[in-house]
Amino acid sequence: MLSYLFIGGSFLLYIGIAVWARAGSTKEFYVAGGGVHPIANGMATAADWMSAASFISLAGLISFIGRDGSAYLMGWTGGYVLLAMLLAPYLRKFGKFTVPDFVGDRYESNTARIIGVACTIIISFTYVAGQMRGVGIVFSRYLHVDINTGVILGMAIVFFYAVLGGMKGITYTQVAQYCVLILAFTVPAFFLSAQVTGHILPQIGLGATLETGQSVLATLDQLSMDLGFAQYTTGTKSTIDIFCLTVALMCGTAGLPHVIVRFFTVPRVKDARTSAGYALIFIALLYTAIPGVAGFGRVNLIQTLNGPDNAGTEYAAIPDWFKNWENAGLLAWNDRNGDGKIQYAAGSAFDSKGGKPAFDDGADPRGEMGQRLATNALVGAEFDATKQPFANEVYVDRDIMVLANPEIAQLPAWVIALVAAGAVAAALSTAAGLLLVISTAIAHDLMKTVISPNITDKQELMYARMAAVVAILIAGYFGINPPGFVAQVVALAFGIASASVFPTLMLGIFYTRMNTQGAIAGMLVGLLSTVGYMWYFVFGGGDPADYFMGISPGGFGAVGLVLHFVVAIVVAKFTPPPSEEMQRIVADLRIPRGAGEAHAH
């Protein structure tokens, strides 16, 4: 009941703001009129940036992979340092609306512009699909509606404020969404930390010593080892893989079009720098709490599932949250040893990649205890007795950790409702920002600049709204029929941003000699090598043993980035320099004074 109240209330708030901040011109639609205060812009950037992946998935991911998760924490925050120092102030001075705008104008080429449009659209769509799935999970679990109804509801809300309000509506809605999502993440984090360690701040609590005399992290290491998992505080991936993944995520973050566009909305160059500073503070509030939430959640999960005597918990005695998530299809139990108890340890309980259960959805058959049955349940309970005390019988979807955490810890009902509202806020705010970038790329960069430059401001605005509608419908389709590889697809988005957008922007600013040919060659090489590598290893059945230098597809964006720089610079050396006029413009964009407003042409 409370979930309805919290989610419904937050929706009314967002719609109210959207009506108040309707966009009247293309400039208000694209860059909110260019007059957003840095603090508001920082909050909006933070909400824009922190998606369902940050809110729902990241803590869950770290909970299961421990130290290797550092790559995501550092990658998704360190990118802001690059943005603040290498891109944001100069892009603001250049004074255009979008990434393709900069690429097309700086390199004096519509071919470059169209490649920019393609990168923007690929990156943004792959990202949107993940957001819609997040909305679907929350709706199906907390509002007990069908996932499809949930997605359509989410689409309707985004439609309302993105299409009507444009950047202006989105910016002010995102400020509200930031407040909702940061409360929704930190309040349960404080509760959890206080409950487990006695310290209210999870940043300190994670290092605390428990009543047993062992620190939280040492306890985690112990629990993990006892159950056959890798130690929590040691890594399992190779150093070069983690290094490359971090580079790809950092440079990808700095190259995401929907984040970059944020820095066009502030009045001055100076404000672009401070905006990045505020954005990172607001992001760090959530990100530094994530390791705590991940760690405490892991301890609670293991202890609840395996019981105080570490022998398993009777299915009949398991708390309601287990059955609720089981009904949502994100938890499953396969009683391999037939003792009626749930046991959680290393290994798969179901016969598939990642141990995912294949539920028989049509008939929804139940076992004698009432548990959902899967068609691919492993038979027999073999396990390595030297490593773990029993065979694993549980499938836990990583994405449920943040949402289930407050329930596992038996926090008050309003905290659980707040988390649900926060997850929706995180998904919707990012989806809206992405949809806006897609519609801008189509209406402004493709229609207005390349195809028919004679359209009026009003017509362009109409095209932008139409593009937004189409984009929402496509995103909704992906939400209802989610590709089974959302995580890989999101990694693809970062890889592409890192290998195509980030280097071309950087070269455009820092290398006056960079010309049309170099830029086009660089972007194509970065884009194609990264997409090709990921495609081959993720979908094409490539063998991980053949990874280039042991670099997994998620980290290949770093290699694409290097290739891009090398190819672009070499090609530029052998082709004519850019026009005198352009060299003068590049020299000028390095000086803050005279930025004026973000303008069209």
Place this chain on the structure above:
Amino acid sequence: MSISSESAKAYWGENLRIIMFYLAIWFVVSYGCGILFVDALDKIDFFGFPLGFWFGQQGSIFVFVVLIWAYVASMNKLDAKYDVQE
């Protein structure tokens, strides 16, 4: 509104030095402490955390925030020095 080209060149040079300085710190805390030397640092206990683990999951993020604000302050000073602020 435009400044002399020598002064613009000097401004850009100082700007690059500032960026290099901060990015060096950025690299050391994240890629250095959090990845390359993480195993060695993990032998040191830091308020209940293995130090390398702490840098990777908490410390580097705090440093990033400080770096951006220090950069903002340095650039505001530099802009004023060359009189190129808005």
